[in-house]
Amino acid sequence: MSTNTIIDFERLHYGGAAHKGINPPISDTSTFWFDSAEEMAKTFEGEAQHFLYGRHSTPIHAYLGEALATLEGTEAAHLTASGMGAISSTVLQLCQAGDEIISSRTVYGGTYAFFKCFLPRFSIHTHFVDITRPEEIAKVMNAKTKLMYCESVSNPLMEVANIPVLAELAKKNRVKLVVDNTFSPLSITPAEHGADLVIHSLTKYINGASDGLGGVICGAEEFMEALRDVNGGAAMLLGPTMDNQRAASILKNTKTLPVRMQQHSRNAHYLATQLEKEGIQVMYPGLQSHPSYVLYSALGNPEFGYGGMFTMDAGTKAKAFALLKNLQQERLGYLAVSLGSYGTLFSSPGTGTSSEIPEEARLEMGLTDSLIRFSIGLDHRIEDTCEKMKGCMRTVGIL
Numbered sequence: 001m002s003t004n005t006i007i008d009f010e011r012l013h014y015g016g017a018a019h020k021g022i023n024p025p026i027s028d029t030s031t032f033w034f035d036s037a038e039e040m041a042k043t044f045e046g047e048a049q050h051f052l053y054g055r056h057s058t059p060i061h062a063y064l065g066e067a068l069a070t071l072e073g074t075e076a077a078h079l080t081a082s083g084m085g086a087i088s089s090t091v092l093q094l095c096q097a098g099d100e101i102i103s104s105r106t107v108y109g110g111t112y113a114f115f116k117c118f119l120p121r122f123s124i125h126t127h128f129v130d131i132t133r134p135e136e137i138a139k140v141m142n143a144k145t146k147l148m149y150c151e152s153v154s155n156p157l158m159e160v161a162n163i164p165v166l167a168e169l170a171k172k173n174r175v176k177l178v179v180d181n182t183f184s185p186l187s188i189t190p191a192e193h194g195a196d197l198v199i200h201s202l203t204k205y206i207n208g209a210s211d212g213l214g215g216v217i218c219g220a221e222e223f224m225e226a227l228r229d230v231n232g233g234a235a236m237l238l239g240p241t242m243d244n245q246r247a248a249s250i251l252k253n254t255k256t257l258p259v260r261m262q263q264h265s266r267n268a269h270y271l272a273t274q275l276e277k278e279g280i281q282v283m284y285p286g287l288q289s290h291p292s293y294v295l296y297s298a299l300g301n302p303e304f305g306y307g308g309m310f311t312m313d314a315g316t317k318a319k320a321f322a323l324l325k326n327l328q329q330e331r332l333g334y335l336a337v338s339l340g341s342y343g344t345l346f347s348s349p350g351t352g353t354s355s356e357i358p359e360e361a362r363l364e365m366g367l368t369d370s371l372i373r374f375s376i377g378l379d380h381r382i383e384d385t386c387e388k389m390k391g392c393m394r395t396v397g398i399l
Ligand SMILES: *Cc1c(COP(=O)(O)O)cnc(C)c1O
Pocket: 082, 083, 084, 085, 108, 110, 111, 151, 155, 180, 182, 183, 201, 202, 203, 204, 213, 214, 215
């Protein structure tokens, strides 16, 4: 399976014979010298392959890009300074004034705001649909549609995208399918199921340390070349460039991703199962009660499980807020946005990370104020964590 090849880092002989470090040298440079002015001119004209300038690409970008393209089973990848840098560059590369986007209605709050509030400035219009109903997509598809956008596992509702069905629809209508795979690296490989472009916020699981931001776009070499084209590339001209030091740091963390994902999945699966047994309403795609359980089981790579994220309903907003405070006091994790960290993070998405979505739309999709989102950490003794967590729930009257 292509996803396993991320472990084959030996294949990428970093730095060549001269250097022999097991990690590549950090490209501590913003610019690159040429042997001749002729060679420089050829590079600008796209006739020669040469590192040019740090906003375009650097050797450390190439190393990390190759690792992430391998992870997602795509030809190439382009790095950005954040997940939003990857999303905005991709969309602005694909769309121009007058074009339309079809997006899942449950996407990351920042993505939602970008589509809903920012893109209309450039006359780019987005239709938000329930992607579990392909007939709704067909209704809004038209000659102006340029791309379909979804998350493989949606933030924060844990809705799973039927990527093969969406890919077929996209192909039939000659539009690109862009999938944000931030919640499920290794666990789901969207390109294997027909996604054209796969995006990650590296800030989350892939880096896994909550110490910096990053983003990536994985897909065809031709699209990456277009993104960094000196005349028309959105990434080159808008400049959301990943810093070289950060790229080196993220590359080191990617090496532990397979074992981390397995542990995140194991821990979240255990907690979700135990909490459900206590009668709590839990949304975790690894539970048979989840509407997408069968779909995730068919799409996913079983050895990496169903991921480290779940939500639970605390009953009321007051109980949700009390639980969040209590969990932090008992040192079970941090009341913080973001996810994919070594430690557990929890938040109230309805009032926090998804508050960009209007209340009416939130209620319609089941994103209530009593919802708590968990990103479960790498706890060694999850049974103990579970007992402590249940204790907190008793304290605030949920159990
Ligand atoms: C966090 C997140 C983003 C945005 O990434 P940043 O690195 O914060 O810019 C996009 N999509 C999803 C699903 C996310 O969780």
